[in-house]
Amino acid sequence: MITVEGTIQRSGMGMGTWALVTSEGQTYEIHQGAPKDLLQPELRVCVKGEIRNDVMTIAMIGPVLEVKSFELLKP
Amino acid sequence: MRRLLLIGLFCLGLAWAVLGYPGFANRGSYDSIVLDFREDLSPSQIDQQLQTLSQQYGVTAHLNSAFSQADHLYVLNGDSRLLQALRRSDLRKSVEAIDPNYTYQALEVPNDPDYSKQWNLRSINIETAWDETKGKDVTVAVIDTGITKVPDLANTKFVRGYDFVNDREDASDDNGHGTHVAGTIAQSTNNDYGVAGIAYEAQLMPLKVLSSFGGGTVADIAEAIRFAADQGATVINMSLGGFGDTHVLKEAIDYAHQKGVVVVAAAGNSNTNSAAFPARYANVISVSALDSTGAKAPYSNFGAGVDISAPGGAIVDENPLGGILQETIDPETGKPQMVPLQGTSMAAPHVAGVAALIQSVGMKEPDKVAFVLQQSAQVVKDDALNHFGAGRLDATAAVKLAQRENLDVKDFFRWLRDNGYFNLRFWIDGGVTALLPKLGMVLGSYLLAWFLRNYLPMGSFALASGLVTGSAGLFFLRGFYIFDLPQAPFRILGSSIPELGGAIQGSPLLNPFFASVLIPFCLIALLLGHSWWKWFAVGSTLGVAACLIGSAAIDPAVLWLGEGWLARGFLLLNAGLCFGLGSLAAKAASSGGHTA
Numbered sequence: 001m002i003t004v005e006g007t008i009q010r011s012g013m014g015m016g017t018w019a020l021v022t023s024e025g026q027t028y029e030i031h032q033g034a035p036k037d038l039l040q041p042e043l044r045v046c047v048k049g050e051i052r053n054d055v056m057t058i059a060m061i062g063p064v065l066e067v068k069s070f071e072l073l074k075p
Numbered sequence: 076m077r078r079l080l081l082i083g084l085f086c087l088g089l090a091w092a093v094l095g096y097p098g099f100a101n102r103g104s105y106d107s108i109v110l111d112f113r114e115d116l117s118p119s120q121i122d123q124q125l126q127t128l129s130q131q132y133g134v135t136a137h138l139n140s141a142f143s144q145a146d147h148l149y150v151l152n153g154d155s156r157l158l159q160a161l162r163r164s165d166l167r168k169s170v171e172a173i174d175p176n177y178t179y180q181a182l183e184v185p186n187d188p189d190y191s192k193q194w195n196l197r198s199i200n201i202e203t204a205w206d207e208t209k210g211k212d213v214t215v216a217v218i219d220t221g222i223t224k225v226p227d228l229a230n231t232k233f234v235r236g237y238d239f240v241n242d243r244e245d246a247s248d249d250n251g252h253g254t255h256v257a258g259t260i261a262q263s264t265n266n267d268y269g270v271a272g273i274a275y276e277a278q279l280m281p282l283k284v285l286s287s288f289g290g291g292t293v294a295d296i297a298e299a300i301r302f303a304a305d306q307g308a309t310v311i312n313m314s315l316g317g318f319g320d321t322h323v324l325k326e327a328i329d330y331a332h333q334k335g336v337v338v339v340a341a342a343g344n345s346n347t348n349s350a351a352f353p354a355r356y357a358n359v360i361s362v363s364a365l366d367s368t369g370a371k372a373p374y375s376n377f378g379a380g381v382d383i384s385a386p387g388g389a390i391v392d393e394n395p396l397g398g399i400l401q402e403t404i405d406p407e408t409g410k411p412q413m414v415p416l417q418g419t420s421m422a423a424p425h426v427a428g429v430a431a432l433i434q435s436v437g438m439k440e441p442d443k444v445a446f447v448l449q450q451s452a453q454v455v456k457d458d459a460l461n462h463f464g465a466g467r468l469d470a471t472a473a474v475k476l477a478q479r480e481n482l483d484v485k486d487f488f489r490w491l492r493d494n495g496y497f498n499l500r501f502w503i504d505g506g507v508t509a510l511l512p513k514l515g516m517v518l519g520s521y522l523l524a525w526f527l528r529n530y531l532p533m534g535s536f537a538l539a540s541g542l543v544t545g546s547a548g549l550f551f552l553r554g555f556y557i558f559d560l561p562q563a564p565f566r567i568l569g570s571s572i573p574e575l576g577g578a579i580q581g582s583p584l585l586n587p588f589f590a591s592v593l594i595p596f597c598l599i600a601l602l603l604g605h606s607w608w609k610w611f612a613v614g615s616t617l618g619v620a621a622c623l624i625g626s627a628a629i630d631p632a633v634l635w636l637g638e639g640w641l642a643r644g645f646l647l648l649n650a651g652l653c654f655g656l657g658s659l660a661a662k663a664a665s666s667g668g669h670t671a
Contacts, residue, residue: 012417013417013418014289014418015251015252015416017288020078029129032286032288032290033289034599053317054317055290055293056315056317057316058220058250058252058314058315059289059344060343060376060419061345061374064290064318
């Protein structure tokens with residue numbers, strides 16, 4: 001389980017996907033099935049989740065992060 | 076003697092540059108010659124000339140067409156030897172021109188109405204490749220989100236596939252990605268509808284391993300690879316990737332490779348210095364993406380593991396057609412739509428399509444197909460960060476090379492060796508440094524040292540390290556990559572002192588502060604008092620002199636000074652200063668005694 005802080009962004013790779021970008025510039029691809037409330041552009045969040053090394057995707061923008069829980073951060 | 080050496084090196088460089096100039100390449104083929112007689116000649120004078128021609132050379136010239144009489148335009152059969160003879164004969168006084176009658180070929184331009192928007196197909200030189208083959212009898216497996224038979228795949232042949240996500244035979248697409256990728260490979264072409272595909276007579280095998288969200292597990296992907304290899308596919312395209320190294324996937328790829336399947340995969344879209352998995356594996360051709368100008372697309376991975384580059388497009392607000400246009404489905408409604416997409420996902424199927432063309436002209440074996448793809452790619456000069464791998468994909472050059480009956484076996488084995496993957500910890504880019512100029516610069520530095528042999532301890536390790544550091548650096552390290560780590564440390568170790576200025580950002584240009592007498596001067600000033608390091612300082616000063624002479628002769632590209640005579644003059648002047656400084660320092664150091 002890892003904890004990542006960052007901003008939610010929409011990525012134009014593949015048919016489009018959701019990304020979590022940290023302040024250091026690391027991009028995670030948010031795994032399918034994440035809560036709808038999380039998936040809003042420019043949302044600042046702290047996400048707890050797992051890196052899914054057994055998953056491959058068409059977007060290929062970064063490690064795949066399966067969200068277990070998240071908190072909103074003040075913008 | 077020194078001047079002689081300088082002149083010799085300079086001439087060598089000049090000859091090198093001139094002989095490599097592409098303008099000297101062959102400009103076309105012809106088997107007849109055009110004669111354009113002067114306008115003021117009367118018909119009887121022309122008849123007389125034609126008779127002489129027939130008597131002297133045994134050839135008959137005739138009017139080119141019914142409309143040629145007014146222009147006095149005649150053609151006759153002949154080759155380059157006859158052309159030269161005619162140009163030297165008396166005939167030239169009676170004509171305006173004697174020219175080769177070059178053959179122009181009509182290109183195979185498809186009638187698909189949106190073909191004009193497919194900059195990507197023209198940029199890989201597809202039209203002349205279609206003259207030779209369209210990929211007939213080759214089966215390409217598309218391991219992706221499935222394929223839906225949209226109208227522009229109506230004439231495309233399919234073989235049985237499988238849906239590993241839902242475990243069923245019907246492998247339709249519910250995302251849109253797989254259908255788009257399949258379109259690049261084999262969109263129905265010359266059907267008066269939509270757009271074109273690369274190997275449009277090849278057969279597609281749809282294998283669905285990714286869900287409607289565009290993700291899937293390595294277990295399903297590995298099974299799909301084995302299915303493709305067992306069911307007769309000879310090319311596999313995987314426009315997918317991840318960050319985990321798994322045994323199951325690597326085994327499946329090795330199995331397919333050993334069964335004769337060419338495996339192509341996308342390098343990944345995180346703009347980082349390493350291909351993603353599975354592109355990174357040794358038996359996979361890893362493809363980075365180009366935009367419509369032929370530059371690296373901003374998102375594309377690069378560096379370690381990238382084998383070749385192909386159009387992946389880059390969509391920006393002002394130019395949506397900067398993407399790759401194919402027909403696919405709208406995932407919301409399931410209805411067909413023409414959309415531009417971007418990604419290394421779009422680049423990989425270009426290479427898979429050309430691999431199918433190569434196989435359809437008879438070259439089947441995966442290592443040979445990879446060799447042909449890379450050997451025929453348009454080389455990108457000064458690709459220090461390995462954005463392009465072997466270069467930009469070229470369909471025509473690839474098909475032509477594959478058609479040559481015997482590939483040069485020596486070239487092939489050298490390529491296999493140069494592309495040696497050792498394991499997944501590190502990777503070597505064999506093409507990154509031109510060996511000969513580097514060796515020349517090291518030898519040159521020894522030659523300069525030899526002129527000063529009376530003052531130098533020739534066998535000293537300090538001197539030798541200095542000569543190598545100044546002239547070439549540990550240049551073999553330049554193409555050395557450790558996966559997922561920055562490559563800059565190896566570029567720095569692999570650079571000579573004059574190249575250090577560009578090494579960090581990977582620029583091929585020499586920085587005038589580094590490519591000058593400045594650093595040697597500082598080294599000598601600081602180290603001349605030290606018994607061991609003084610010889611290193613002298614050696615590196617002579618090494619820099621050799622490197623600057625070599626650069627002036629071969630590739631005088633200096634930041635702010637251009638690549639012309641200004642840059643060349645700057646480099647040669649500094650080389651002279653370095654040699655002068657080196658000889659003064661050598662004399663001073665030797666009077667202090669040989670202590671090295």
